[in-house]
Amino acid sequence: MTDHDQISRRTAVTAVAATAALLPFAGAATAYAQQAPEQSRFFQHGVASGDPLPDGVLLWTRVTPTPSAIPGSGRGPATDVRWQVAADKDFATVVARGSVKTSAATDHTVKADVRGLRPATHYYYRFTVDGQHSPVGRTRTAPAHDTAAGNVRFGVVSCANWESGYFSPYRHLAARTELDAVLHLGDYLYEYKSGEYPDFKYVVRPHSPAHELLTLADYRIRHGAHKTDPDALAMHATHPVIAIWDDHEFADNAWRGGAVNHSPDTEGPWSARMAAAKQAYFEWMPVRPSTAGTTYRRLRFGTLADLHLLDLRSFRDEQAKPGSGAVDDPSRTITGRAQLDWLKAGLERSDTAWRLVGTSVMVSQVAFGAVPAHLLGPLAEILGIPKEGLAANTDQWDGYTDDRHELLSHLSDRGIDNTVFLTGDIHMAWANEVPLKAATYPATRPVATEFVVTSVTSDNVDDFLHVAPHTVSLAGVAAIRAANRHVKWLDMDSHGYGVLDVSAERTQMDYFGISDKTDPQATSTHLRSYRTRTGSRQIERADGPVA
Known part of the structure; x- marks a missing residue:
């Protein structure tokens, strides 16, 4: 299969653009993500919530237990992380609490599927490691059925x-x-190597890693980079996000057996690449592991x-x-x-x-x-x-x-x-x-x-x-x-x-x-x-x- 055998996202938009050319001739919420800069040692990737239910919501964060335990590194010790949910941002009224152990096996990401909450209610949440708190997040449960x-x-x-x-x-x-929530309909990130889309001279800010994503470590690194963007940090810390994937969480025009920009001869089995991309997605996105x-x-x-x-x-x-x-x-x-x-x-x-x-x-x-x-x-x-x-x-x-x-x-x-x-x-x-x-x-x-x-x-x-x-x-x-x-x-x-x-x-x-x-x-x-x-x-x- 070549790039000419099917139509990619870039090709589709370029084709419409070419058609267009030829046709004449034929706020306050951001504070939740910006609190407590001294806490950045453990919580460098913010907090998030997702998939709200009438009685619960999924909470997410990522812990950096040691300086070398960066996304995709496979390094760092197993770490106990405590979480709290409160009716107020000062945590005077804590309504739920618990703990999760995370490790390099999940890239030190943390998920807590909290239940027992009230419907259609705003809550505040945070995580704690060794007495240090994460930024405070704000979330909301769904209305009762x-x-x-x-x-x-x-x-x-x-x-x-x-x-x-x-x-x-x-x-x-x-x-x-x-x-009530933010619905993300896919292409949360892109798998391309740096300068491929857009072309190098139009790149506003280079992403990491610079090469095309292929391995589990690659996808983890890029997800980690996206969770350092200040605007993404603010959105995730303020609203529950309901996410689905499209193709670029994997590769351009992905289908069950391949993608436009995947060559089994040089890049290995498609099944391995898709499995790596899915694992990283479920680690790094506030989507229920079920x-x-x-x-x-x-x-x-x-x-x-x-x-x-x-x-x-x-x-x-x-x-x-x-x-x-x-x-x-x-x-x-x-x-x-x-x-x-x-x-x-x-x-x-x-x-x-x-x-x-x-x-x-x-x-x-x-x-x-x-x-x-x-x-x-x-x-x-x-x-x-x-x-x-x-x-x-x-x-x-x-x-x-x-x-x-x-x-x-x-x-x-x-x-x-x-x-x-x-x-x-x-x-x-x-x-x-x-x-x-x-x-x-x-x-x-x-x-x-x-x-x-x-x-x-x-x-x-x-x-x-x-x-x-x-x-x-x-x-x-x-x-x-x-x-x-x-x-x-x-x-x-x-x-x-x-x-x-x-x-x-x-x-x-x-x-x-x-x-x-x-x-x-x-x-x-x-x-x-x-x-x-x-x-x-x-x-x-x-x-x-x-x-």
């Missing part, structure tokens, strides 16, 4: 490439103290929302060649049989107002058909081209149309309303309606909606073309929307984050952009807001962000 909360609110991010810029979106989310081996799982937020989180790398078949009719092959899968059945059953059983689906890659069709919709199907049969038009990126659900059709047909046939897909990966912001058959939209009603957030820093169209934002790309935006009428909004150039607010009446995504990803003090600006009203299955623009 039978509670009709007024709303739940999530920060939403994806695609944070260290070398491409500073993680200012994390800082702005840390200042949003009203959030999900080891996969990140698909389900969380509930009262009677308002079920959140179904997908793993679209562990079970998928190799990506098809762009333009190939193989994207319609029913034997090919992006989810794997067991996960797709689990998702369908969960969506059908859900008794909440909303069904949120965290998917690392876009489910909405983005295709270009040069013939009328009623002719595309018959011609596809004759010519062997994709039946839903020529897909721009076969790494998305566009490359696995049978799985998508089965899932969307399930929503349609069972009358499952209020399904909202939450997506990252593509380094652009989108607001989409999700039709069962895009070729007949809008004559046929959509079955769901989708909000896609742009990248924290990873390059998008203006970065690839090295042009001013919102200039050349505007032609590409117009062409994509003309060919895909279910795409209601598209921003190809901004970097930033989303804030998703869910109430019984509607689900709204507020999109925010940062002023300059190369500026560590970048400001944040509201870009657009879109919502879907209960029962509508449609996207409409909102006047402004939710107060």
